[in-house]
Amino acid sequence: MSKDKDQSEEYNSSTFEVEITKLFNAYKPRPSKDFFRRMENAPWAASRKTGSRFETLLRRLFEVGSPSSLPGFRVALASFAILLVIVLVTLASPSLQAVAQQLLQFIIPAPTDELTLQVTVQQPGTQEPLNAAERYPLTVNQAEEAAGYPISIITKLPQGLTLAGASYNPELQAVSMLYMGAGQTLVFTQRPIGEINEFTTVGASAPVEIVSVHGLAAEFVTGGWIVTGTNDRIQSTPAPGTQVSLGVYWNPSLPQYILRWQEGNTQYEFLSTKTAQGITIDKDDLIAMAESIK
Amino acid sequence: MSSRQALLADSEAFSQLYERTHLIVFRYIFSFHGGPQQEVEDLTADTFIRAWKARRRFEGDEDAALSWLLKIARNLVIDSQRRTKVRGVDVSLEDGVLIAPDSTPEEKVALYEQFETLWMAISALQPNHREMIVLRYVLGWPVKRIAEHLDMLENTVSVNIRRILLRMQRDWPEK
Numbered sequence: 001m002s003k004d005k006d007q008s009e010e011y012n013s014s015t016f017e018v019e020i021t022k023l024f025n026a027y028k029p030r031p032s033k034d035f036f037r038r039m040e041n042a043p044w045a046a047s048r049k050t051g052s053r054f055e056t057l058l059r060r061l062f063e064v065g066s067p068s069s070l071p072g073f074r075v076a077l078a079s080f081a082i083l084l085v086i087v088l089v090t091l092a093s094p095s096l097q098a099v100a101q102q103l104l105q106f107i108i109p110a111p112t113d114e115l116t117l118q119v120t121v122q123q124p125g126t127q128e129p130l131n132a133a134e135r136y137p138l139t140v141n142q143a144e145e146a147a148g149y150p151i152s153i154i155t156k157l158p159q160g161l162t163l164a165g166a167s168y169n170p171e172l173q174a175v176s177m178l179y180m181g182a183g184q185t186l187v188f189t190q191r192p193i194g195e196i197n198e199f200t201t202v203g204a205s206a207p208v209e210i211v212s213v214h215g216l217a218a219e220f221v222t223g224g225w226i227v228t229g230t231n232d233r234i235q236s237t238p239a240p241g242t243q244v245s246l247g248v249y250w251n252p253s254l255p256q257y258i259l260r261w262q263e264g265n266t267q268y269e270f271l272s273t274k275t276a277q278g279i280t281i282d283k284d285d286l287i288a289m290a291e292s293i294k
Numbered sequence: 295m296s297s298r299q300a301l302l303a304d305s306e307a308f309s310q311l312y313e314r315t316h317l318i319v320f321r322y323i324f325s326f327h328g329g330p331q332q333e334v335e336d337l338t339a340d341t342f343i344r345a346w347k348a349r350r351r352f353e354g355d356e357d358a359a360l361s362w363l364l365k366i367a368r369n370l371v372i373d374s375q376r377r378t379k380v381r382g383v384d385v386s387l388e389d390g391v392l393i394a395p396d397s398t399p400e401e402k403v404a405l406y407e408q409f410e411t412l413w414m415a416i417s418a419l420q421p422n423h424r425e426m427i428v429l430r431y432v433l434g435w436p437v438k439r440i441a442e443h444l445d446m447l448e449n450t451v452s453v454n455i456r457r458i459l460l461r462m463q464r465d466w467p468e469k
Contacts, residue, residue, distance in 0.1 A: 016463040023412055024431040026405070029324050030317060035335040039316070042339075044308040044346055148317050170313045 030148040136165030136178040143168045143175045149192055151175055152266070156292035158285055160278065161186060183278020186289075187271045193262065202258075203250020211259070211283065213290040218261030220283055223252035259286040268293070302349040302359065311359055312342055318433060319363050325428040327371045328417050337374060341367040361443050364429075372421060415462045423458050430455055 039045065143166035144151040160182030167176050174191035202208065202221050209220045226249055255274035262268070270290065272281045302308050320338045327334055344366050345352075352362055416424055422444075429435045429443065437455070441448040 016466070017459055020412070020459065020462070021431060023408055027325075027409070027432065029321060029331075031320050031335050031338065032331060035320075035339070038335075038339060039312075039342075042312070042342065042346070044305040044312060044342075146317075148321075 028145075028148050028150075133164040133178060133180065136167045136176065138166045138168065140166050140177065142166070143177070146170075147173065147175045152190060152268075152293040153177070154179070154188060154289050154293050156289060158182070158184075158279055158281055158289075160184075161281075181278075183274060183276035184281055185273050185275055186281065187269075188293075189269045189271070190266055193265050193267050203252070206250055206252055209283075211287055213259075213261045213287055214263065216261055216263055218259055218287070218290065220286070221258045222254075222256070222283075223250060224254040224256040225249070226251045226254070255280075257281065257283065257286060259283075259290060261290065302345075302352050308346060308349055311356075311363075314356075315360055315363055316342070318360065319367055321432055322364055322428055323367050323371055325416070325432045326368065326421075326425060327374065328413065333374070337367065337370050340370055344370075357439075364443070368425065375421075411467060415465060418465075419458065423454065426451060426455055427458060 138146070140151055140153060140163070146168040157179065161179045161184060162181050164178040164180045166178070168174070169176070169191075172191055174189050176187055176189040179186040179188065203223065203225070206221055206223055211218050211220050257270070257272045259270040260268065268290065270286050272286060274280060302311060316338065319341055320334065323337045323341070324331075324334045327337060341363060345363055352359065354362065416427060419427065426440060426444070429440045430437070435443070437452050438448055440446075441451045444451065
């Protein structure tokens with residue numbers, strides 16, 4: 001930054017302000033992990049602990065009833081929500097988690113391919129599916145601002161896939177970007193590795209393939225959880241307090257792919273779902289996209 | 295209890311306020327105080343603890359709640375600096391500065407140098423001037439909102455910021 005003595009003070013001041021603003025825009029300090037750990041015990045945080053997070057996830061679970069032109073779309077979306085719900089179940093079992101972590105870094109097998117979840121609806125949700133653009137109202141810059149850390153973006157996208165929006169989840173400190181088009185949705189999530197050990201859970205029989213992203217081990221899975229027997233109740237958006245029993249099973253042939261890896265202090269995940277006729281994003285495409293992020 | 299008071303009446307509402315504002319409050323304190331990080335985190339935590347204890351006395355909307363938090367933070371920062379009698383800068387720039395991933399090492403060094411200069415300049419300002427700069431450029435508030443927050447005339451804030459920038463520019467080292 002320099003001063004130009006030949007120009008007027010007023011002009012210099014404007015230029016200086018622009019340069020100062022640029023500097024400040026690059027300044028995004030954030031608290032340490034210790035701070036977040038400490039604030040988890042704050043008096044107002046009691047309502048945000050497991051129950052609240054579980055409630056949030058359940059809310060998502062009941063937001064999958066939007067109609068779709070492709071059969072299976074609903075269950076594919078539900079499977080994503082189930083992944084998140086089962087994450088909590090898994091986290092509640094330290095021994096299972098410990099065993100699973102010996103095998104895999106990011107993806108944990110459930111005990112079986114079929115599970116029954118007893119859930120209580122805390123609040124009815126909207127009818128927006130998880131990969132609907134309405135759920136990603138932010139620009140990448142806004143999401144980055146909310147997150148307070150630099151966001152990586154995919155620089156090489158398959159033809160027809162475009163960025164639809166972004167969102168920020170303060171609980172997980174995760175930024176997600178939704179890409180849509182050509183019969184595909186792709187949710188790209190990234191978050192700093194912190195105190196919350198968030199894992200993706202897959203069926204017991206699901207093969208988790210170890211692949212390479214920039215020479216780093218990444219985990220790739222095909223398939224998703226399907227909700228059985230309670231879709232009607234899901235679609236009707238049950239009232240708060242309703243007890244719902246959800247049977248789910250792992251379907252390895254769902255057109256859904258998960259790629260998870262870790263680079264530096266950041267964890268990344270791609271979740272691609274085929275929603276209509278069009279292109280197919282396969283494992284190689286996901287790896288190519290993963291290697292293009294900057 | 296009025297509906298306005300109800301904004302922060304329960305822990306869930308306060309928790310949501312915390313989620314939405316803790317980074318803003320942290321950055322405000324970091325910039326206004328100057329570090330070190332541990333002290334800034336202590337002050338940020340104290341700000342929310344004090345607000346929590348006083349939440350039933352709060353009246354206002356979301357914007358007012360943030361202003362209220364920043365006023366608590368401001369008082370804590372000033373008290374802290376009075377106690378220590380030190381007004382230094384210990385900002386860990388490498389943690390807080392966003393740098394383009396394709397930056398060269400030379401570009402990174404140049405950016406850090408500019409930041410060091412900037413923080414030295416900010417730390418040399420009077421607290422009320424420093425706060426204006428933090429609100430305007432770190433939090434990105436418009437002058438009108440700063441004026442409301444500081445209970446000043448908009449024109450006064452505008453003129454003050456202009457003068458502060460001119461002074462910073464005058465003292466900015468040549469390349």
